[in-house]
Amino acid sequence: QLLLLLLAFFLPPGAEAGEIIGGHEAKPHSRPYMAFLQIWDVGSQKRHNCGGFLIREDFVLTAAHCWGRLKTKARRTAAVRPLKLPTGKARVKPGKECIVAGWGRTAPVSKDSDTLQEVMLTVQEDKECESLARPPYRYDKTIEICVGDPKIKKASFKGDSGGPLMCDNVAQGIISHGKGNGMPPRVCTRVSSFLPWIKKTMKRRQ
Template sequence: MLLLLLLTNAFVLLPWAGAGRIVGGREVMPHSRPYMAYLDIKSGPYSYSCGGFLIRPDTVLSAAHCVAMKWAVRVTVILGAHNISAQEQSQQKIPVGQWVIHPEYSSAGTKNDIVLLKLKQRAMINKNVQCISIAKENERVEEGAECSVSGWGRISTRCDMTSDVLREVEMKVQNEEICEQVFHNYHCQSMICVGVENRNKGTYKGDSGGPLVCNKKAHGIVSYGPQGNVFPEVFTRISHFEPWIHKQLRRFALQDTPGSKSSD
């Protein structure tokens, strides 16, 4: 299964390869990124984690490859966390009831790498847990835009040193041609080319599903990058999938309507 996920010259940010690794970043002020979600995932003999972000009180957006596994998958979302290893009063742990992977997702080339996870119960919105807006269909983040990515976990590509606290790295949207030259499956309409050239800064194995935030709005989802390096990296372009996202959100809302056949 793992071999099927590997690209010729790139790796998918495999969730069990290191939980939320942010390289060259810094610790953020506790609870200053209230939209961040930590995905505690169990699949067969594996336990691993991914990132995600709250876009509605009952819905988290993440990368499809986090849950598209060979074995049955169980996911618990942790919201309101800063130190993921501590029993913080701010944390809300909510099981995921169902998820919808994009119907055209493919591990070959990591295409359409997006999933919506519906929580079994709505999150309690407060100062530590909040939703983030997503890019609309006509909003396209341009080359040179300054953005950021947050996550938990290892802070180096060379060792297993981990960080239990939420960290963030600043990144820049790159020219599409850079990713087209490195990744033969790069698709500019549905992907964003991101990175910081000549600097050891970025996301790495296991930081899957976290948001690329530009001007306080989520524009991308951590998807994949080059083997043994952090430049350039590929993010799922949210604006391309915005119509599909809202279609699924409407279905989720219908399920919650009293009297609906799908209602709990």
């Protein structure tokens, strides 16, 4: 089975999960690690979409509020290839340009995209995302990354949660949440903070 690793973090009340705004369509097969997830919510009896990315032939990494299980193992080909994880506890610094991708909405009021979209976002100082915090939630710089220039309308939004924040072709973050109107900055989970747990989980399933 292709297992989904679910990172344990929580969305603040009223926060919106990810989509791509201000980006463009990705070139075919240029993101061979991307996974499109459709999740059925038993409680609300509704289906919602999320992103994810392959980190090993039998593991997809996604967000905690995205849940699902695929019943087949991925086969590595030119069009299917895992994305690299960061090494050690190296941190991406403010000013670094990274890419997010997904099939979410391309505007605050629109349908999900039927093509993979991507956009380049700049890593911000943590203080830019601290203002997004709403009790009892708070922005935690040890496990989160703030991305997206507040002055430029480019961001992830609904439908892209769980997708990767890619810096130099390495998965440094996982798209999480941000403002309900789709404006930057946005918050991503910091992958390096969870590396020991990720590696331990994959080794146990090997």
